[in-house]
Amino acid sequence: MGSTRAKIAVDAMGGDRAPEEIVAGALRATEELDVDVLLVGDCPRMRSLLGTRADSPHLELVPAEGVIEMDEEPLVALKRKPEASINVAMDLVKQQRAEAVVSAGHSGAAMAAALLRLGRIKGIDRPAIGALLPTMVAGKSVIVLDVGAIVDCRPKYLEQFAIMGTVYSKYVLDVNEPKVGLLNIGEESSKGNDLAARAHKLLAANERIPFIGNAEGRDVLSGEFDVIVCDGFVGNILLKFAEAVGEVMLQIVREELPQGLRGQLGTAMLKPNLRRIKQRMDHAEHGGALLFGVAGICVIGHGSSQAPSIFNAIRFAQEAIDHRVLERIRSYYSNDCEAGTATVARATDG
Amino acid sequence: MGSTRAKIAVDAMGGDRAPEEIVAGALRATEELDVDVLLVGDCPRMRSLLGTRADSPHLELVPAEGVIEMDEEPLVALKRKPEASINVAMDLVKQQRAEAVVSAGHSGAAMAAALLRLGRIKGIDRPAIGALLPTMVAGKSVIVLDVGAIVDCRPKYLEQFAIMGTVYSKYVLDVNEPKVGLLNIGEESSKGNDLAARAHKLLAANERIPFIGNAEGRDVLSGEFDVIVCDGFVGNILLKFAEAVGEVMLQIVREELPQGLRGQLGTAMLKPNLRRIKQRMDHAEHGGALLFGVAGICVIGHGSSQAPSIFNAIRFAQEAIDHRVLERIRSYYSNDCEAGTATVARATDG
CATH class of the missing domain: 3.40.718.10 (Isopropylmalate Dehydrogenase)
Structure with a gap:
């Protein structure tokens, strides 16, 4: 996978229209944006949807088992299904194989998985x-x-x-x-x-x-x-x-x-x-909403997301990565004099 | 004034476009709706706006002095200005000379005046x-x-x-x-x-x-x-x-x-x-919003109300009067078996 491209883990199994629409949106993102996508989910199913395009150099399939359903209680379900797609996607960020997660699945589960697997940014009490x-x-x-x-x-x-x-x-x-x-x-x-x-x-x-x-x-x-x-x-x-x-x-x-x-x-x-x-x-x-305050970039899409929304959610994640949102928030709270802190302060003087 | 027509006190001095637009809206209401309006405010000024139409059998001018300004603290201002238009309008309801108040003035002041002068309906803790x-x-x-x-x-x-x-x-x-x-x-x-x-x-x-x-x-x-x-x-x-x-x-x-x-x-x-x-x-x-829970019908209009909004606010008040909203709420809380109680209960069975 290309090394300067943002690496984004996409929960292929989350959402009302998963995996078809998620896979389609992700594929388009690898073609039109400077991103590499790690598609997390049921590999045989994703491969059959992708056909020959599964070989794209900007796409990687990562196996996961199961998904957190909309009616499940997040914490219980995340524990019972450690290999669920949202858990695996968060782990990719933790292992630094990806820089962001995009999911259109259970938003409470995405938030809980982010908190459990990535933790909060120091200085932030709540996401x-x-x-x-x-x-x-x-x-x-x-x-x-x-x-x-x-x-x-x-x-x-x-x-x-x-x-x-x-x-x-x-x-x-x-x-x-x-x-x-x-x-x-x-x-x-x-x-x-x-x-x-x-x-x-x-x-x-x-x-x-x-x-x-x-x-x-x-x-x-x-x-x-x-x-x-x-x-x-x-x-x-x-x-x-x-x-x-x-x-x-x-x-x-x-x-x-x-x-x-x-x-x-x-x-x-x-x-x-x-x-x-x-x-x-x-x-x-x-395209979705950004989860702030956790130690990773997470974009939460609508449950009803179709391919264009997923494409936009991936772009949303890419922008947060490219502009180093996490580092800048961390820097504010670490109180050093780097970019983040100094310039947020400058905005108040203007 | 006609005896079967709803009698509505209108605060002619409240609102950004008072008294011109308020008077115009009220006049139209007397012409097109089955209402008698008691216009409360600066009588000479209202009379000059009305011209010959001040003699309408469906219009009565009631003198008041001053108005509660938007930046005033309601309770303090209402006390300091007992003859302010909103106070006088509420008194008309208390004295049973009117059945409702319409005001596009300070909404906090209208609510406070209603609470102070009319009180709450028994059984209701807050309006x-x-x-x-x-x-x-x-x-x-x-x-x-x-x-x-x-x-x-x-x-x-x-x-x-x-x-x-x-x-x-x-x-x-x-x-x-x-x-x-x-x-x-x-x-x-x-x-x-x-x-x-x-x-x-x-x-x-x-x-x-x-x-x-x-x-x-x-x-x-x-x-x-x-x-x-x-x-x-x-x-x-x-x-x-x-x-x-x-x-x-x-x-x-x-x-x-x-x-x-x-x-x-x-x-x-x-x-x-x-x-x-x-x-x-x-x-x-x-046309506005209705204040519920006080012992009188009060319609609170937008500060920016012009004549059409005032007309609609008066119609809004008229509808509440004609359908005996107050009596029906009272009847619910008095626990008797009259219309209000019985029919609200029936709605839950359906």
Whole structure:
């Protein structure tokens, strides 16, 4: 396998459309991106799906037995199935044979496997799942974390989420001076529930976090914020709502647009433009969420992921690898004066 | 004033566009709806806005002095300004001169004034703000409560929200067998934060609540649920996000649709249909949120409300009056065998 290409372990057996769609997405990634993929799962089955392309120099098949089903309790299942694909994929990162894991399987199991097999980054108490949402500003995304890892958060977890999100925004999304917001129900610092009020104080006091204040629900997609922190309960509800609302809107457009003769004619003329609108609203374009705070890059895809989402999830992992997200977070917490620390600090001065 | 028409006190001074837009919306309501409006505020100013129409038999001007500003602390301000428009409007309900209050002013102040002047319904520990959201099913709305009254909730508050929402859904929205959901991050009963897990038990155990289980973020607009309960922190973030996301989507449509020559032509042909899409996505159509649990009907409008929103807010109040929402909630808690109790119970049997 090529040595400068990012090496990504893909859980071929996780997800509603596994392994067919996962394998197809992974194959495309090896062809179009600078990545080598280690496909983890049922080798005979993967080989029959790949055909002659199983010989690609950028693809390696790694055997695993079984998969964690969606209705299984993660910790119990991970223990009972040590050779399950998600366990084997995490081990590849631990053994440094891969730099990242991509899975569209049971997200709780992926998180638990990452915690058990890779552990946390020193300085981070709890992991967070970060999701990218498009904003009103074309080409600009906001990273929201946590969207489902930890439902009952302490204020210091949110402070840590803010640091990890800032690193991501700065180095992967290339935002010069990231702006961090706390998801809340009003602009004033005293607003919100107990967690929000206490987290606000911590965020405001930490001069290495470029905190600009509370972000209300209406501000999430405004483009005013680059990073938004919240507990995993609120974040998960918001994310799932955001994903579904695009569908609702598209349906309204589909119902109303072709009404009447002029409507039918006009709609026919607009087909390519409507396709572009669907693309901008479609969550498949975003590919998944990143698990922050564990000692490895893990991208968690939707259970419903098809090949294009898997392709995007692999690209998402590749970007995190290429921009050394892990090292930069570690460096922040090791308090040395290397890149990570110094530049996160600089963002707050700007 | 006509005796069978609903009598609604409107806070003419509250809101960014007060009193002009409030007065205009109220005037239209007296003309098109079966309501009498008591306009509360600066009488000379209201009279000059109304001109000859100040003499309408369905309009009464009630003097007030001052208004609670958006940056004021509600309790302090309400005390310092006993003659502020929102205080006077609530007093009209207390004196039974009006049956409802509509205000687009400081929503915290409206809630505090309602609590102080009208008190709570017996059996209700905390009020809730309920908002109607459109769903994927044409013509069907879901009522979400609480969207901002109480940020740190106890499980029993959510149980009470469920009862009030069920009454509203059944009698005002005319849903034969309302389905109640608990906003949560997964389908299983054990999911969620501490509040959600405990509230789930209470809701499941109360056989007078037609509880069908957890509603995830993606289910809010699906039309599968008629009533969704949550704490005011999550609900407020969700509501404000939902309102803003419509704008984001419309902007994407506006940007992408007219691209190219065919795009321009097609878009021109679709003007009336696009207007209808905007209408379905526009929150102004919904008119506001209802304050539940206080001993009076109170509709809280957006600060940015213009005349059409005020008109809709007045209609919203009228519907709650006409369908005797207050009496039905009271009747549930007084445990007698009248309409309210018996029929909420029946909904659970269906």
